[in-house]
Amino acid sequence: MYHKTTGYRVFSIFNYAFMILAGLVCFLPLLHLLAQSLSSKAAISGNLVSFWPVGFNMDAYVKTFSNSNFISSMWTSILRTVLGTSISMFILTCAGYALSKEFRGRNVLMWFFIFTMLFSGGLIPSYILVTGLGLKDTIWALVLPGAFGAYNLILLVNFFKTIPKALEEAAFIDGASFFAILSKIYLPLSLPGIATVSLFIMVGHWNSWFDGILYMSDASKYPLASFLQTVVVQSNMQNMAMSQSEVEAMSEQSIKAAQIFVSTLPIIMVYPFLQRYFVKGIVLGAVKE
Known part of the structure; x- marks a missing residue:
């Protein structure tokens, strides 16, 4: 019988x-x-709020969902996340399946992709390219530049390598095509890895704010993270201004807190459904033959 030691x-x-x-x-x-988002203005200005609402009210959430820019930014982020994740996963699964096989030039391609992970093209060339392609001020400027990630590709390649080759060989004997093998064998067996990479991509798109400010000249087209960034920066600048009263600045704190809290809810709600695949996907994706 196993006995736990004192050190253990x-x-x-x-x-x-x-x-x-x-x-x-x-x-x-x-x-x-x-x-803070559920507290009164007086409680916030008096610095009375810690971890429990003081002067409970829902005014901050009413004003948040009455803000047309906030609603449009949220829809932009949802569209960006859905489109970006779908496009990225399609590209990555196809590339990962191909690169998980042995063929001439495979290592050259892998190092080419790894090089892009270590050395990017730079901000100015990326902006010139996006503008030259006519993607500026469109949702595609937020989706296409980051559609391919070398790190996520490496995870999927290593995960696909853990699937027995005998399954693929048996499918070939039965006359299955490469697409049929990928869709009916590899994808179902790779669900933990796909869920893990999808979660990485979703969180990346949802939290990304810089490209929204860079590629969108109209603030009404900002994704939610870019909208919140401008709100926080403007609030900080107002708090520093001598003409802005402290009470008025603190009264906006509840609205800002409500907006930030609402922005975290989608990821909080999605993560529990993918959490059971997360650890398994990371561990198996790190295994190399």
Whole structure:
């Protein structure tokens, strides 16, 4: 019978304590944000809000969802995330399936893609290219430049390599095409890896703000992250201005908190459905033959 040693017990105590502390570090700021969004202006200006609403009201959320720019930015982010994830996963799964096979020139292609991960073309050439292609001020400027990621490709290639070759050979004998093998064998068996990479891409698109400001000249076309960035920057500039009263600046804090909290909800709601695949996808994707 296995007996836990004293060292193991001490390690377990410190391990659980560390994980609880890490969880609180992630959870408490979100709880404070929610409390601020549900508190009154007087409570916020008096710095009375910690982790529980003071002077409970929903005014901040009413104003948030009454803001047409916020709603349009949210729809832009949803469209961007859906389109970007779908296009990226189509490209990455096709490329990953091909590069998981042995053929002449495969290593050259892999190093070519890895090179793009280490050295980018630069901001100015990217802007010139997007503008020259007529993508500026369109949703495609937010989707196409980042449609291919070398890191995600490496994960999928390594994951596809873990699938037994015998399954593919048996399918070939039965007359299956490459597309049929990919769609009916590789994709179902690669669900953890696909879910992991999809989550990476979704979070990247949802949180990306710089390209929205760069490629969208009209603020009404900003994705949600770009909209929130401008709100935070403008709020900070107003708080620094001598003509702006402290009470008025603090009264806007609840609206800003509500907008930021709402922006985190989609990722929070999606993650539990993909979480069970996440660890398995990372571990199996890191295995190399």
